[in-house]
Amino acid sequence: MLLATRQLQIRFLHEKDVPALVALWTDPDVTRYMGGPRDEEMLRAGLAKDAQWTDEAPLGLLPVVEVVSGAVVGHCGLIPKDVDGRSETELIYVLARAVWGKGYATEAAQAVMEYAFEALVLARLVALIDPANGASARVAEKIGMQHAGDTVRPSGKVLRVYARDARRGDRALHRVER
Numbered sequence: 001m002l003l004a005t006r007q008l009q010i011r012f013l014h015e016k017d018v019p020a021l022v023a024l025w026t027d028p029d030v031t032r033y034m035g036g037p038r039d040e041e042m043l044r045a046g047l048a049k050d051a052q053w054t055d056e057a058p059l060g061l062l063p064v065v066e067v068v069s070g071a072v073v074g075h076c077g078l079i080p081k082d083v084d085g086r087s088e089t090e091l092i093y094v095l096a097r098a099v100w101g102k103g104y105a106t107e108a109a110q111a112v113m114e115y116a117f118e119a120l121v122l123a124r125l126v127a128l129i130d131p132a133n134g135a136s137a138r139v140a141e142k143i144g145m146q147h148a149g150d151t152v153r154p155s156g157k158v159l160r161v162y163a164r165d166a167r168r169g170d171r172a173l174h175r176v177e178r
């Protein structure tokens with residue numbers, strides 16, 4: 001296991017997780033602001049590759065497991081991304097519809113952010129958010145990100161750039177918030 005929070009575990013992918021992740025990424029509601037449902041065959045091929053990860057692999061998406069049920073309920077992690085010519089690291093959080101509204105995205109995003117700043121010593125994270133995706137913007141704000149501007153993606157879509165720099169004292173701050 002990589003990260004544990006109060007209600008969630010974030011760990012490496014097992015083959016048995018694939019059906020839940022395929023269901024997640026082919027759900028039109030889940031992917032509404034993320035480019036729409038993915039092609040199932042390409043998705044399975046990508047996930048099969050992810051299942052080969054054995055080492056510490058800091059960048060990429062990892063399954064989110066709900067502790068109370070043991071079910072895979074999401075996918076989150078860090079993806080390198082070029083944003084207007086600048087090399088950024090994007091924080092990604094995607095949860096199954098059935099568990100929306102329980103604070104899971106905030107919990108997962110906070111844990112990945114701490115991992116990024118403390119273990120990987122990254123200096124900055126961004127989240128690229130569709131202006132209509134109010135819940136995602138709220139999650140970004142709850143973990144201390146701020147709307148830093150907008151960007152036009154290669155698809156032509158305009159997304160909001162939420163960003164947060166690593167700050168001294170992050171660890172102490174998180175201890176108080178929990």
Ligand SMILES: CC(C)(COP(=O)(O)OP(=O)(O)OC[C@H]1O[C@@H](n2cnc3c(N)ncnc32)[C@H](O)[C@@H]1OP(=O)(O)O)[C@@H](O)C(=O)NCCC(=O)NCCS
Nearest residue numbers: 030093094095100101102103104105106129134135136138
């Ligand atoms: C966005 C998403 C990750 C949120 O997951 P979640 O586990 O429900 O999030 P949380 O419960 O931690 O927090 C959601 C917050 O957004 C708020 N919210 C929910 N719907 C909202 C809306 N339409 N507009 C504004 N805020 C909204 C909630 O009230 C909550 O804030 P609060 O704690 O201040 O009340 C989830 O809906 C999801 O996976 N969506 C599809 C994938 C996606 O869009 N990911 C983000 C890509 S940038």
